[in-house]
Each structure stands twice: as structure tokens, then as C-alpha cells.
Amino acid sequence: MPEPPLPAQASVVVIGGGIMGCSTLYHLAKLGVGDAILLERNQLTSGTTWHSAAQVRALRSTRNLTDLIRYSVSLYASLEEETGQATGWINKGSISIATNPDRLVHIKRQAALARLFGIRADSISPGEAKERWPLMNSADVIGAVWSPDDGRVSPSDLCAALVKGARSRGARIFEQTAVTGILTEAGRIVGVETARGTVRCDAVALCTGLWSRKAAAMARVSAPVWPCEHFYLLTKPVPGVQGNLPTLSDHDGHLYIRDDSGGLLVGCFEPLGKPIDPDRLGEDFAFQLLPEDWDHFEPMIANAMHRLPALETAEVKMLLNGPESFTPDGSFLLGESAETRGFFLGCGMNSVGVATGGGAGMALAHCILHGHTPTDLQEADPKRLPDCLASVEALTARAPEVLGKHYEITYPGRQWASARQLRQTPLNEKWVAEKAHFGQVFGWERPLYFDKAAEPALTFGRPDWFDQVGQEVARSHESAALFDLSSFGKILVEGPDAEAFLDRLCANDMRRAPGRAIYSAMLNPRGGVESDLTALRLSDERYRLTVGTAAIKRDLAWLKRQLRDGERVRLADETEAFAVLGLMGPEAACIAAAAGAPELNGLGYFRHGEAEIAELPVRGARLSYVGEAGWEITCRAQDAAIIYDALAAAGARPAGLFAQSAMRIEKRFLALGHELDSDVTPLEAGLDFAVDWRRDFIGREALLRRRDEGVRERLVTILFGDREATPLGNEPVTLEGALFGKTTSAAFGYRIGRPLALAYVDTRMASELEGLRVEIDIARESFAGTLSLEAAFDPKGHRLRPGRPALA
Numbered sequence: 026m027p028e029p030p031l032p033a034q035a036s037v038v039v040i041g042g043g044i045m046g047c048s049t050l051y052h053l054a055k056l057g058v059g060d061a062i063l064l065e066r067n068q069l070t071s072g073t074t075w076h077s078a079a080q081v082r083a084l085r086s087t088r089n090l091t092d093l094i095r096y097s098v099s100l101y102a103s104l105e106e107e108t109g110q111a112t113g114w115i116n117k118g119s120i121s122i123a124t125n126p127d128r129l130v131h132i133k134r135q136a137a138l139a140r141l142f143g144i145r146a147d148s149i150s151p152g153e154a155k156e157r158w159p160l161m162n163s164a165d166v167i168g169a170v171w172s173p174d175d176g177r178v179s180p181s182d183l184c185a186a187l188v189k190g191a192r193s194r195g196a197r198i199f200e201q202t203a204v205t206g207i208l209t210e211a212g213r214i215v216g217v218e219t220a221r222g223t224v225r226c227d228a229v230a231l232c233t234g235l236w237s238r239k240a241a242a243m244a245r246v247s248a249p250v251w252p253c254e255h256f257y258l259l260t261k262p263v264p265g266v267q268g269n270l271p272t273l274s275d276h277d278g279h280l281y282i283r284d285d286s287g288g289l290l291v292g293c294f295e296p297l298g299k300p301i302d303p304d305r306l307g308e309d310f311a312f313q314l315l316p317e318d319w320d321h322f323e324p325m326i327a328n329a330m331h332r333l334p335a336l337e338t339a340e341v342k343m344l345l346n347g348p349e350s351f352t353p354d355g356s357f358l359l360g361e362s363a364e365t366r367g368f369f370l371g372c373g374m375n376s377v378g379v380a381t382g383g384g385a386g387m388a389l390a391h392c393i394l395h396g397h398t399p400t401d402l403q404e405a406d407p408k409r410l411p412d413c414l415a416s417v418e419a420l421t422a423r424a425p426e427v428l429g430k431h432y433e434i435t436y437p438g439r440q441w442a443s444a445r446q447l448r449q450t451p452l453n454e455k456w457v458a459e460k461a462h463f464g465q466v467f468g469w470e471r472p473l474y475f476d477k478a479a480e481p482a483l484t485f486g487r488p489d490w491f492d493q494v495g496q497e498v499a500r501s502h503e504s505a506a507l508f509d510l511s512s513f514g515k516i517l518v519e520g521p522d523a524e525a526f527l528d529r530l531c532a533n534d535m536r537r538a539p540g541r542a543i544y545s546a547m548l549n550p551r552g553g554v555e556s557d558l559t560a561l562r563l564s565d566e567r568y569r570l571t572v573g574t575a576a577i578k579r580d581l582a583w584l585k586r587q588l589r590d591g592e593r594v595r596l597a598d599e600t601e602a603f604a605v606l607g608l609m610g611p612e613a614a615c616i617a618a619a620a621g622a623p624e625l626n627g628l629g630y631f632r633h634g635e636a637e638i639a640e641l642p643v644r645g646a647r648l649s650y651v652g653e654a655g656w657e658i659t660c661r662a663q664d665a666a667i668i669y670d671a672l673a674a675a676g677a678r679p680a681g682l683f684a685q686s687a688m689r690i691e692k693r694f695l696a697l698g699h700e701l702d703s704d705v706t707p708l709e710a711g712l713d714f715a716v717d718w719r720r721d722f723i724g725r726e727a728l729l730r731r732r733d734e735g736v737r738e739r740l741v742t743i744l745f746g747d748r749e750a751t752p753l754g755n756e757p758v759t760l761e762g763a764l765f766g767k768t769t770s771a772a773f774g775y776r777i778g779r780p781l782a783l784a785y786v787d788t789r790m791a792s793e794l795e796g797l798r799v800e801i802d803i804a805r806e807s808f809a810g811t812l813s814l815e816a817a818f819d820p821k822g823h824r825l826r827p828g829r830p831a832l833a
């Protein structure tokens with residue numbers, strides 16, 4: 026039969042016919058985009074999807090990622106009824122075992138999280154685990170968690186069902202149709218090119234799996250995706266394997282195990298993966314596999330035989346080796362690109378593409394139609410990753426580590442070992458000399474703490490760096506510390522319409538005089554926080570915005586997209602042009618004076634002004650993210666080292682990110698991705714002090730509605746009674762046994778002498794929050810805490826503005 030001609034026009038073109046493309050098309054059609062088309066250069070599922078082990082494990086690190094899989098599960102279980110096509114959904118649950126105490130804490134933390142997210146997960150004994158998996162050697166198992174809701178699916182059948190559902194609603198699919206070019210005009214998608222002609226469209230969904238980096242480049246978009254080889258062993262039938270079994274996760278052994286046609290399927294995430302250049306696979310790589318690599322797999326076989334002695338006599342069917350794509354931080358890419366409007370990414374699935382695909386396709390379709398995902402998904406937003414992590418060099422180094430970390434214990438403070446030294450602040454050499462222990466944030470090397478003796482031993486208990494961080498906090502509290510804030514995003518907004526533009530975007534009043542600093546949230550039309558920033562008004566027509574280190578790409582894209590035709594505003598990323606030193610502590614004033622800038626002392630709280638340090642120009646802004654008196658001192662990047670020397674000679678000593686983070690939690694200062702996201706409004710977060718209702722601004726209507734309805738959650742501080750408790754954030758909070766909320770950030774509060782956390786709690790469950798006694802579940806152990814609506818340290822902010830006027 027001749028191929029049907031391509032349409033000249035489609036609202037949305039989905040590129041790629043794996044699980045992500047099929048699910049996105051299905052959901053677009055379901056949302057009423059009946060003219061959406063899918064272009065697949067080979068055949069549907071022929072990339073990675075066809076050979077997937079296709080396990081579906083519900084629990085992810087955040088509620089919204091977990092909800093995507095929960096959605097997948099209900100979709101996979103119900104598609105047959107809707108379409109008549111079975112998906113092969115089998116709900117047999119999964120068991121995670123622990124063979125060392127830290128793994129036990131890890132899986133118990135996961136069980137606690139599951140409870141918080143409404144997923145069933147029960148701690149079971151090694152004996153009970155063995156009962157559910159009789160072939161397992163449980164001699165070294167010290168604990169286990171049983172998750173009854175997990176299952177698996179047949180990936181090809183699933184895609185067939187999705188496609189059937191999409192077609193029945195008008196969507197069309199064109200196989201053997203490679204996209205060879207992407208057409209843009211003025212930074213917007215206008216069409217795609219194929220060997221069979223051009224299709225004009227308003228939006229593209231890029232679901233091209235491991236080929237996405239190159240495919241995105243056709244639209245001048247950075248998509249940091251790189252494949253690794255990924256292995257599972259299949260055996261012929263094994264005695265004792267009858268019917269379907271739960272999935273057995275032995276993450277200490279890097280393994281997952283399940284039955285397959287009466288035999289065993291043993292998959293692994295070995296400690297270091299093998300990257301593979303997608304160009305080596307070529308464009309015709311359809312329904313193909315990579316060669317077996319027994320040398321690479323061998324250590325895993327030893328682990329597998331230890332866990333399943335029956336494997337010793339089992340006959341091997343094959344060692345399946347298929348490529349799968351990974352991203353630099355192990356989370357997938359979903360959402361509109363920063364670079365090109367109408368270009369949406371749905372790729373880099375990090376080996377959970379089948380589990381997540383149902384929900385992720387739904388979220389992507391929603392995003393294409395409504396401009397935002399149905400719930401906040403900043404952990405998947407393509408704009409969270411810097412371009413420096415998208416180079417071939419960085420990706421070939423990082424992707425194998427990401428694969429290796431997939432089953433690692435998620436210790437607090439864990440850092441990436443590969444693809445480092447990509448971006449250094451102008452003070453990097455100073456920090457190396459001070460024996461900094463570095464972490465990577467948005468590609469930047471940031472000092473976490475100083476005086477590092479050796480690589481820290483990671484633990485869920487009190488960390489190795491506890492004392493060093495304590496000393497750095499003490500410096501800032503008792504004398505003066507220097508924090509390197511240079512990686513914070515800096516955006517220049519200038520032009521005759523700069524004031525009106527920012528005033529429309531920001532919830533706070535931005536029409537203050539030059540010399541003022543303004544803290545504000547930028548809200549979306551739903552009233553949720555897209556970003557929080559501090560603006561320095563430099564002149565009538567110029568503002569410099571400081572945003573989070575990892576928020577710069579997203580915030581710039583947001584600002585650009587709000588610009589109206591003809592609005593006279595120029596936006597520029599000045600992050601690398603300037604360094605920022607946070608000089609904080611009671612001796613900051615003497616140090617600034619000794620270094621040549623006594624005039625900084627004349628600045629009131631939330632005021633900024635020019636000065637000179639070591640005869641070089643600086644701008645000091647009297648504000649603080651750590652709650653001590655001082656300035657954020659901005660200077661030209663090339664002057665930073667000399668200015669640092671002058672401040673250090675006058676007595677300031679360095680402090681790192683861990684100290685800053687502990688101090689901001691004591692001060693109840695909020696952080697994007699922890700307390701703030703695009704679903705949370707300033708009302709829940711307690712940021713109403715920075716909302717100026719008198720003006721019209723984006724999100725005001727929604728915020729007013731929320732205010733009238735009343736909020737259901739509120740941010741509180743929790744003070745722990747037990748000094749030895751080690752909360753990390755993301756823990757359930759209960760009130761008289763009932764789920765009451767969740768911690769968002771946690772630390773040891775050195776200035777208050779005990780652990781504390783910030784948390785959202787359900788205001789419908791208690792009318793009086795102040796002083797309320799609650800319990801916090803840390804790895805299934807209960808700790809008592811007391812709520813406060815104020816900051817734990819210096820709630821009135823006396824230390825921030827000694828003798829200065831009240832907050833502007």
C-alpha cells in the first residue's frame with residue numbers, strides 16, 4: 026500500500042515512536058489535539074523501548090515524580106478496557122533488600138517517603154522476604170521493604186495500546202519518516218523537514234531517546250543526553266520459578282531480578298557504566314542490540330549467583346545489551362526548551378522511561394497545551410542543566426557515573442566525581458589553597474566547607490564535616506566570614522520600560538528609588554512561585570537581579586517570555602562578569618573599614634552603594650542570606666582575588682555552602698526546589714510580607730482567590746528535642762499519628778544548638794500551630810519536634826540591622 030502523504034500542517038509534531046512519543050501523542054489526542062502527528066524514522070518501539078525490562082516501580086525522590094508513575098500504573102491497568110489492546114500489565118509488587126545497615130536506613134527512608142506520597146510500602150523481615158522469593162539466599166539480608174503496588178508491563182503492547190487510543194481520536198503516525206531539519210522563525214518553531222516533505226507546526230515534542238542531543242541541536246537547543254550500554258541476563262526455565270514473581274531489588278549487589286517465561290531476568294546497574302557514542306549506532310539502529318560483554322558483566326554474575334544459587338546451574342539464554350540514555354543528574358528532560366519557543370523535550374529517561382512514560386507523556390502534552398506541566402516538575406525541567414554539561418566530553422564522563430549511582434545509597438552530601446572543573450568562580454584558587462571540599466552546582470565548583478583533611482566518609486548520621494561547618498558558622502556569628510556567592514545568577518534588566526516590566530512580573534513593589542534592594546517573588550498566572558530574586562535598583566532604567574545559581578536559565582527564559590512587543594527592555598546574563606563576596610558577621614564593619622570601604626557602614630538595611638576595596642570598585646548591598654550583619658559585595662570578576670586578599674588581610678575567613686545552608690534554615694530563608702516551587706504561593710510560604718497588593722502583577726488574581734479561600738498548608742519551623750537527630754528534609758511529619766506534613770530542608774542549627782527543619786503542614790488539622798508538638802519520621806524512627814511560625818534564630822532580625830531602620 027502506498028504511504029499516505031504527510032500533512033502540510035499539524036498543530037504538534039511528535040518526533041520519535043518509543044514509549045515517550047506514543048504516550049505524548051496519546052495524551053495530546055486525549056486533550057483534543059486531534060491533528061497531532063508522530064514521525065518515526067524506523068518503526069514504532071524500534072529504539073530502546075522494545076527491549077526494555079519494563080519494570081514499573083512507583084516510588085521516586087519527589088511526590089510529583091512519584092505521581093507521574095502512579096498515573097502510569099493506573100493508565101497501564103486501564104488501557105486495555107479503553108482500546109481493546111492488552112498492555113501486559115502485571116502487578117506482582119517488589120521487594121527491596123538490605124545487606125548492610127546504611128542500606129537499611131536508605132530503604133527505610135524510602136518506605137517513609139512512600140507513606141508520605143500515599144504509596145504502600147511495608148518493612149518486612151528477611152524471613153518474610155524469603156517467603157515471597159524462595160529462591161533467594163537471604164543469609165546476609167538484614168531487612169527488606171515490600172511494595173505491593175509495583176509491577177511490569179509489555180512495552181511493545183503498551184505502545185500499541187497508546188497508539189490505538191491516539192488514532193481513535195484522530196492522531197496520525199508516520200513510520201519510516203525521519204525528521205531531518207527543524208524550522209524556526211524568530212526563535213519559535215514553525216515546522217519540521219523530512220525526506221517526504223515539510224510539515225508546518227506550532228510545536229514539536231522531541232521524544233527521540235538516546236538520539237536527542239543531536240536532534241535537539243537541529244533547533245539550536247542543548248539536550249544533555251548520552252547513552253550507556255545496559256545489560257540484563259536471561260536464562261532458560263529454572264526449577265522453582267513458577268508464575269510471576271515480584272521484582273527483587275538487591276541494590277547492594279547492583280541487581281534487579283525477576284522471572285521471565287519461567288526463567289530468570291537479572292539486570293544490573295554496575296558501579297560504572299559503559300558510554301556509547303550514538304553516532305556509532307547510526308540512524309538505522311532499529312530492533313538491534315549491542316554485543317554481549319561478559320567481561321564487563323562478570324562481577325555482576327558473581328553477585329547474582331550469591332543471591333540466587335539456582336543460577337549456578339541455570340542455562341543462559343542471552344546477555345541482552347541495549348543502549349539507554351542518561352542525563353548529567355539522573356533525572357529526565359521534560360518541558361519547553363530555554364532556547365526555542367514551542368520546542369518541547371521529552372527524553373533522557375535514565376532507565377525509567379517505561380515506568381514514567383505514561384505520566385511523563387501526559388505531563389508533556391499538558392505542558393505543550395497549557396504552557397506548564399500539571400504540577401511542578403522542576404527536577405525534570407530542561408532549563409535546570411547548564412550548557413557546560415552538554416558537551417560530548419562531559420557527557421561521556423558523567424553518563425557512566427549516573428548509571429552507576431542509580432542504585433547507590435543516597436547519602437547526604439554525595440557529590441559527582443566525573444565532569445568536574447567545568448566552571449570555577451574567580452576565587453577558585455583561593456579556595457583550593459584553603460583546602461575547600463567542593464560540590465558542583467549548575468556546573469560551578471562551590472566550596473562546601475573548608476579545612477578538608479580527607480575525602481569525607483558518607484553517613485546518614487552526624488556528618489564528617491560537622492565540626493568544620495560548626496566553626497564556619499561560628500566565624501560568621503562571632504567574627505566575620507566570607508561566602509563565595511559568585512555563582513548566583515545575575516541578570517541585568519535595563520531600558521526605559523525596565524521598571525514597568527519588572528513591576529508587572531514581581532509580586533513586590535519594584536518602583537523603589539535607585540539605591541534600594543528589593544526582595545520579590547515572580548509568580549505565574551496561577552499564583553505559584555516561578556522564582557525568587559533580589560533586585561538592586563542601579564538607576565532609573567537599570568536593575569540587577571540576583572537569582573539562584575541553578576535558576577539562571579529558567580529565570581532568563583521566563584523574563585524573556587514575558588516581554589511584550591515593543592517593550593523597551595534589554596536583558597543580559599551578567600553572571601560571569603561579576604563576583605560576589607558575602608562578608609557576614611559582627612566584625613564585618615571593621616573589616617570593610619580596614620579594607621578601605623568605611624562608607625558601606627552608612628548603608629541601611631536593604632540599601633546598596635558603591636565603594637572601593639583595595640582601590641577597586643565594589644558595590645555593597647546590606648542584606649544577608651545567613652542572618653548576620655554584613656554585605657553582599659559585588660565586584661568585577663577580574664578584581665575578585667585582590668579584593669578577597671584585602672578582606673582576608675583585615676580578618677575575614679572563608680565559609681562554605683553547608684554553613685550558609687544551615688544558617689539560612691535557622692533564619693527561615695527559603696530556597697527554590699525546597700520551600701518554593703511553581704505550585705506554592707507566597708501565602709503558604711509566608712512570603713506575603715513581600716507582596717504589594719496595591720499593584721497589578723502576574724498572579725495577583727489567583728493569589729487573591731487563594732487568600733479568600735484560605736491556605737491549606739503553611740510553612741513552619743520544627744525544632745527537634747533530640748540533639749542527635751539528623752533530619753535531612755523530605756521526611757513525613759505526623760500529628761497524633763496522622764500525616765500532617767513534610768520537611769523541606771533540615772540542618773543542625775549551630776546557633777540554636779539543635780537540629781531543625783522547615784516543613785509544610787496541613788492547616789486544616791490544627792488551628793494553633795505555634796508550639797504544637799509533632800513527630801518526624803526519620804527512616805521509620807520517630808523524633809519529637811515543636812512547631813514555630815517564626816525563624817529559629819533571631820526572628821526579629823536584630824542582628825541584620827544593628828541600629829538601622831526597619832525592613833524596607
Ligand SMILES: Cc1cc2nc3c(=O)[nH]c(=O)nc-3n(C[C@H](O)[C@H](O)[C@H](O)COP(=O)(O)OP(=O)(O)OC[C@H]3O[C@@H](n4cnc5c(N)ncnc54)[C@H](O)[C@@H]3O)c2cc1C
Binds near residue numbers: 072381
Ligand atoms: C536493558 C534495558 C532495560 C530497561 N529496563 C527498564 C525498566 O525495567 N523500567 C523502565 O521504566 N525502563 C527501563 N529501561 C529504559 C526504557 O526502556 C527507556 O527509558 C525507554 O524505552 C526510552 O523510551 P524513549 O521513547 O525515550 O526512546 P526510544 O524508545 O529509543 O524511542 C526513540 C525513537 O526516536 C526515533 N528517532 C530518533 N531520531 C529520530 C528522527 N530524527 N526522526 C524520527 N524519529 C527519530 C528512534 O528511531 C526511536 O524509535 C530499560 C532500558 C534498557 C536498555
